[in-house]
Amino acid sequence: MAAFLLRRLAGHAVLAVLAASLAYLLAAAALDPRADFEDRAPRPPASAIDAELSRLNLNDRTPVLRRYRTWAGGVARGDFGRTWQGEPVNAEMWRRTWVSLRLLLPGAVLGCVLGVLLGAYAAVRHGRAADRAITFASYLLLAVPVFVLAALLQIAASEVNDLAGVRVFEWVGESSPGAGEGAFGALGGFGDRLRHLLLPTVTVALAQLALYVRYQRGTMLDVLNADFVRTARAKGLRWRSALLRHGLRTAMIPMTTYFAYTSGLLLLGAMFTEKIFGWHGLGEWLIDSITRGDVNVVAAVNCLAAGCVLLAGLVSDVVNGFLDPRVRVGAA
Amino acid sequence: MTTPAAAARTQSQGDASPAPAADGTGRPLSRARAGARRVLASRRAAAGLALLGLLALLAVAGPFVSPWRWDDTDLTAFRAPPSSEHWFGTTQSGRDVFALSVRGLRRSLAIGLCVAVLSTGLAAAVGTVAGFAGGWTGRCLMWGVDVLLVLPSFLVVAVLSPLLGGRWPLLVPLLAAFLWMVTARVVRAMTVSLREREYVLAARFLGVGAPRVIVRHILPHLASLLVVDASLNVSVAIVTESGLSYFGFGVRPPDVSLGTIIADGRGTATTHPWLFGFAAALLVLVVLAVNLLGDGLRDVLDPTSSGPAPRTGGRVRRRARPGNARAHEYGTGPA
């Protein structure tokens, strides 16, 4: 298994390097950081702008390939260069990665688990009212883009706040200033964080859930009439236990492939969610950097995203191998 | 290796082949008619088609029924709520929200349809060539697909958006260039399996040349898949476009798209819901309609998913592919 993972990893590494290089070249060619410097008031002299741009390896008068070589040399040493303000990209990126993780992880896990359960349930109740309701809801949810979903949740939350007379929901930033110093001390601070987490988590979770419901319902329906479920029934298992013991696990095997697919979507959802809920994570950073033409940041985040997508692929391989003995043998 | 001949024998003659029920009946003309009948028989597809028709009608006829043009400003009504004068209300600067929304809807539909046609065509070309040629040609093509798949396409399009300079028609090839890879993979896989079908082998052993085999025996069998994927690509394109526009990377002011209207109205969504609500509802309805149509088409046309008609013998297999989830694959891992 380990050897097989290593091979897989090596293949992925090549893909990642190519994808990251492509991302840098595209960003370096398309974005225009000079414009942003020129817009400063008072406008700095052209030579100063040139010097500053060159120092940051952003000068569009340097050939793209030479800039790429400088950048790639840095990346090979683990240095993603400097931001537009001259700060190192690395430190900021790691800080923001943690923010994004705090935002995404609970939502992703919640959405995935609930989605699988609901999807399996809907399949078992195939054609009945519960199935129809779940299927319809997942359709509707899939049709709502994240930025609309987040706005709708905010409207709903503000209604609740108005009704309750207290701020049950918060949706700006990660915490309110001074919450930790209140009557409940650190506990209050934690509660405040939870309160801030609620809406973004629900947003992320709902978007994930809708996908997983559709996937799981489909794979479970495949299994519902499978010969081995019939065999299990012929052994004397009741319908429900036959499905749980023999059907569910088999139906979850294809889900591991979809897991890799949804990870890309999750990253995208993060951009919208962070931007809308005012979390200073990677997504927000990326959007702002594209607007500013901050090539190094854009390239770094793209690298990270490509890495995440590949990592998700790897994780799904491992889970797949864990769930499916047929793959395990093939890998050994 | 020999296929266990006996295994084939056990299949009853009626259900040995899942395809025929989903495959054509009658000559091309009547087959199209039969297909249309089946599409209408699928409630999902019919609902999606009806909804999409209504929205298209709104997009086309809207400007003619509305007293306001999208770039008119009514200096007597700023942020006015919906009324008989302004059906969907007005914006901060006194623009009519109905006229704006209809214009946004037009943009979204136009971009969605063009992108879907373009990207599906590209996918079909690359997929069939990679699948049929195999060998190094196929491997290199698929490798390129993999590299593109690793990059989250939304990010790439966002990064490249400054090159557009606000000219929305340029957005179409850009979006199409980064949305075709998943379909290409599916097309290639189908082509590879079709290439080994006995009737394709039979044609090749008869001496029929490769281009003719592709045109006569392979493309007709991919047609339903391509129709389904094209329809699902419409919704991917629409959602991606509105997301880009929402962030200011797609359609830019003064032009409008549903995404820009939603972005403008979102800040005041709690106090002035009409600024945001109508455009959001239209966007959701468009995506819902396209998804319903795409999924319905898949049920009807895709031989790998179960047809609606039960077969004799009782053992009805469901090969449901997860439906419109495809509509949301922006960035995808190598599968």
Add this chain to the structure above:
Amino acid sequence: MNVLEVRGLNVTYAPDVRAVRGVGFDVAPGEVLGIVGESGSGKSAVALATLGLLPPGARVRGSVRLRGRELLGRPDAELSRVRGRDLAMVFQDPLSALTPVHTVGDQIAETIRVHAGATRAAARARAAELLELVGIPDAPRRARAYPHEFSGGMRQRVMIAMAIANDPVAIVADEPTTSLDVTIQAQVLDVLRTAKEATGAAIVLITHDLGVVAGFADRVMVMYAGRAVESGPVDEVYRRPRMPYTIGLLQSLPRIDGTARGARRIEGAPPDATEPAAGCPFAPRCPVSVPDCADAEPEPALTGPSGHLVACVNTVATADPARVFPAPDRLPVPARPPREERRVVLEVNELVRHHPLYRGTLIKRRVGTVHAVDGIGFDVREGESLGLVGESGCGKTSALMEILRLARPQGGRVSVFGKDTSDLSKGRRKALRRDIQVVFQDPFTSLDPRMRVADILAEPLVTHGVPPERTRERVEKLLELVGLDPAHACRYPHGLSGGQRQRVGIARALALEPRLLLLDEPVAALDVSVQAGVIDLLEELRARLGLAYLFVAHDLAVVRRIADRVAVMYHGRIVEIGSAPEVYGSPAHPYTRALLDAVPLPDPGRERHRRRVPLQGDPPDPASPPRGCRFRPRCPRYASFPDDASRSPCDAQDPVSRPLSGAVRRDQSVACHYPLLPGEGVR
């Protein structure tokens, strides 16, 4: 005292497919009832209805009693306590019927624990015992393996172990050997026999194979279009069948012993189950139907000793089964010069085809080489039919495809009509394709479902530049040639029955007037009653058009009917080749002998008294040929050698094919160090 009593069983699938109509039977402890029928006859629905496992949407009426207790209509909870304990089932396809993600030991143990509530350890130990009982070597270790790590035959043994885990009183086996090779089928039937003896259970054996029933069942029930048309003791039914359908089935069956008295055939195809039957469903195909047949469906009536029931109005006409179906007019065999003087149309020398073997679903990597075809040689002469037989995976289809490519093979030489295929130009190759054509196994996949019959038949003509005005006429001629109606030209393949489709496939192959046809299992996917018609057609075409056939099949009885010469393949090699009467009459290779032994005869008396040594072990792994003789690990003769000295040639080298000599063996070669002598080991 009967354990299982079924009365008036009716199964209707939604919307209104009447799969089973008023079927009833009894089975006593230790008794085997064989239910025989073609596809669509409703036999599987009977099995599922008995266990209450019909898919949702199916409606059942009637009565199923197990030891006097009614099962139909009981709630699922109660039925679940009966299923797997008193009433067990063995399914057809053991790969899909076993859960892929659990070990076989756990799956058997689960059966025990669901009912007996044994501890996990006790159940596992019992599972290992059961695996031992069904003949799985190294049972405790193999119990921890997953289904995909077993061969088809071994999986079916696991299914049987699962079925007998709780000592059931009745076992329903639905086509338990259908997807298996004939040698493995014999093994599995032996296991089923052991299981019956170990549990004393009543067995309902459902199959389409009249041979399997003959040797295994005590009583037989024949189903047609959802009805039981004939039932009774197996000897009685096979010797004196009274229902025309049964008679036709038995008489149309190709037989390995070659005693078929001028094979007959049933015309037409079974009726559509969605149409309500007015009279006897067999009447349209029946040669002795009378006006009364159309009035009402005949009820089974006692017509012979020991409960021989027949549902037929005109039993008077069936008193002598031999006279029911008219004897076919024998085609005069055209006088041909002796074999040596005829032209060689296909010559294959030392042909090699190896495939790289990849493993792994996620990441593919090469783990070995499949020796699909490993140096075979034969020739086919004008007007001759060579049958290529062997178990699945022996490389017979690979050989066919390799010849059809008409390109340079990996090794060896193929020459068609004297032209070597390795250095053909593109144009010459295309021209050569006119002379060599192929008919595939599965008529459902070999015709493009989106093309009309006329277009399918026109494709070869258009490709080879036949002018369009002549195409139409030629298509009509072709349809007539294969016994189809000109009206069929505008149909799509799915509007045709299996037999008709295969005829279209044959017509397409004949469109360019080839002189050599390669046939890949052309009748394997067809029902028995349809098979005979297609075989007759092939024989007729050969006689009329002077075609040569290379005929690949796994069914030795079919090959016996159509082939002049036979080549037996094993593990990529031809182990024996010669004229059909000589190879079938006095096989020289132990493998040929074993194959012939394993084929069940549709004759209960002879089948019961046949002395046979079933071939042990599984078909070989084509990726790892053993050292020395490839058949050595399964060879009964090798196993019977007392000392190493006589084994040493087999260990040391793979035997080369040598012609035999003798009075009866003038055209027979064998690749064996110790060929069997004529008459040796005869049944």
